[in-house]
Amino acid sequence: MLSRVTGPGEHDEDPLESGYEIVEDDPEVDEAEEEVPDVSYMDAIRVWASAAWADGVIVPQEAEAMKRIIQGFPLEDDERATAMGWIETRVELDGSPIGEWPYPVRLRVFQAAAEMVACDDEVVESEQAFIVKLRSILRIGIEDAGAFLGPVG
Secondary structure (H helix, E strand, O other), X not given: OOOOOOOOOOOOOOOOOOOOOOOOOOOOOOOOOOOOOOOOHHHHXXXXXXXXXXXXXXXXXXXXXXXXXXXXXXXXXXXXXXXXXXXXXXXXXXXXXXXXXXXXXXXXXXXXXXXXXXXXXXXXXXXXXXXXXXXXXXXXXXXXXXXXXXXXX
């Protein structure tokens, strides 16, 4: 499992690359045959904003977590403004290639989304449905997902 678990927005270095062990190889991807797509900070932030909006409202804990996340990434000014706008205006998962990212990155994105959903200590049905959908999109194994779900799952 992971060597260190941080909450949304708690980062020492690059939020997608620091502080974790590789959990497992992705059984569906043969790296020798497929090129690894670029990992977009904005796509990751959009996932977490979507998680915050999964119940239809962003509570103060979610808004603060999103602000920490956004400030923790090396974004251009226009990207940062767009991401901050996702705190005020509902955003949903889009057609980005997040399911093609390397498995350890997908796992960390999933973990942070599960923590975002649970950060207000109340997980409703729409948030549970979001996590199920995200797990499917990210192709996260149920065993790995279970390590992060706690009250979500």
